[in-house]
Amino acid sequence: MVISDRLAQIPDSYFGKTMGQKVEHGPLPLINMAVGIPDGETPKGIIDCFAEALREPSNQKYGAFHGKETFKQAIVDFYKRQFEVSLDPEDEVCILYGTKNGLVGLPTCIVNPGENVLLPDPGYTDYKAGVLLADARPQSLVLEPPYYLPQWDKVNRDILQNTKLVYLTYPNNPTGSVATHAVFDEAIAQFKGTKTKIVHDFAYSAFGFDEKNPSILQSEDAKDLAIEVFSLSKGYNMSGFRVGFAVGNKDIIQAMKKYQSHTHAGMFGALQDAAAYALNHYDSFLDKQNETFKRRRDMFEAKLKAANIPFEPMKGGIFLWLHTPPTYDGEAFVQYLLQKQSILVAPGIPFGEHGKNFVRISLAVDDASLETAVQRIQDLKHLYA
Incomplete structure (x- = not known):
């Protein structure tokens, strides 16, 4: 088998291995x-928009690497409407061909070999692959029942001091736990003024049963060190479209955009049109x-x-x-x-x-x-x- 040492050290993706198997x-x-x-x-209006966009000649050619202005503006408007968070469409928005690509690629963008990355345990399975691909060191951020929230005072101080990136995800996959504004406020306060950055995986943002799920970017000074990754897959029944985006800290966003400019040539324009339509019309x-x-x-x-x-x-x-x-x-x-x-x-x-x-x-x-x-x-x- 021909495989690099770096890739060989990474376990097979559980869902990649099992989905579609008999x-x-x-x-x-x-x-x-x-x-x-x-x-x-998927709602009919989104499908109709996508079908019409397929016939648009401009969508049948290469588009701008970092996305259409209309899609980026829809993201900005959505975050303002839903969370009262203001975003710059050029500096604070990165379009993703599926949020998994962004979450796995992020360590390569901002983490150096040997630096620690804190991963929630329990947490989404494929974060670790991105850390190993970056030659960084995955460390467990143990989440304990019944609330499954970070307890920063229980993390080894030496590990914290050499941590470059922390992954959070609420609502949590797999535990179904949620975070409050106070949880995010504490996380921002914990790492403000340090080299540590935070990524919040907000894939299940639509599903908050007792109250609306907060965005980490609502916390004061959050954009100094945090980004949030949003998916259209679950809330809009658009999992097959593979559309998402990252928003927040401009330095992280620019690093992700540079990485993407070398790994793919932009998102299919019709997908962007359908995603923009979803954000603009389906609250x-x-x-x-x-x-x-x-x-x-x-x-x-x-x-x-x-x-x-x-x-x-x-x-x-x-x-x-x-x-x-x-x-x-x-x-x-x-x-x-x-x-x-x-x-x-x-x-x-x-x-x-x-x-x-x-x-x-x-x-x-x-x-x-x-x-x-x-x-x-x-x-x-x-x-x-």
């Missing part, structure tokens, strides 16, 4: 709750998405409580963090659910060492399948006794 399951119809692909359709759709997943959360948690099956309270996002039975770790319980109940979920261990005794359940399935799935899980209450 699954051997038990006798019941399979219910796939392993991935966070929204089950609803109410985000509210409906939130209502849908709040209703699903309420039903699912109530059924688990009735069966005395333990889980972590889901305050936002689209995933529920379920404890495994006492005699199972996450990987063993995934196989048990698959063979006995024909339910596919994700094991907790890819999300960090502190996910060993959990599985992640996606609520991004239709309501009928969700009802069936929770009934099948209720039938396993004897395993938790």
Whole structure:
């Protein structure tokens, strides 16, 4: 096999390895709750805009490397409208061909070999790959139940002093925990005046069940050291479009734009037109998405409580963090659910060492399948006794 030493040191992506693979399951119809692909359709207006934009001659040629003015302005207007955050469209906005590209590429843009990068544990699986590709050192930012929030005083001081970048993600994937303005204020205060930067992965921004999720950029002085990465995939049911953006600290944004100018030649213009249309016209759709997943959360948690099956309270996002039975770790319980109940979920261990005794359940399935799935899980209450 021909592979560089740097790439060889990185474990295979869990979802890259498993998505699309044939699954051997038990006798019941399979219910796939392993991935966070929204089950609803992209709104018709966005599809119509995309179809029309495909026929636009200017979109059939190379475009500006760093994006259309119309798309960047839509991002600026959206952040002002939703969060009362002002942005400069040229200096503080970077368009991303999928937020994963930005989150994985970021360490290469701003982190030097040997410097520490703090990664949430539990947290999204592929942050670590970006750190290793940059020859940097991944360090765990342990998030403890029930709130799964940073506790800076528990991080080793030597590690903190050599930390160049911190990843945060709220609503948290996989735990469903959320952050308040105070949490972000504390993070900014912790690192203001140091060399440490912060990236907040805001992929599940639309889903806050008790109150609206705050942006880290709402905190005072946040743009001195932080960026936020926003995805259109979940809130707008646009996961196949692969469109997102980063906003915030201008130095980080410019580094990301320089990196992108060498790795790809800009985003397809029709995608930008569709994304701009979504941002400009579908605020109410985000509210409906939130209502849908709040209703699903309420039903699912109530059924688990009735069966005395333990889980972590889901305050936002689209995933529920379920404890495994006492005699199972996450990987063993995934196989048990698959063979006995024909339910596919994700094991907790890819999300960090502190996910060993959990599985992640996606609520991004239709309501009928969700009802069936929770009934099948209720039938396993004897395993938790």
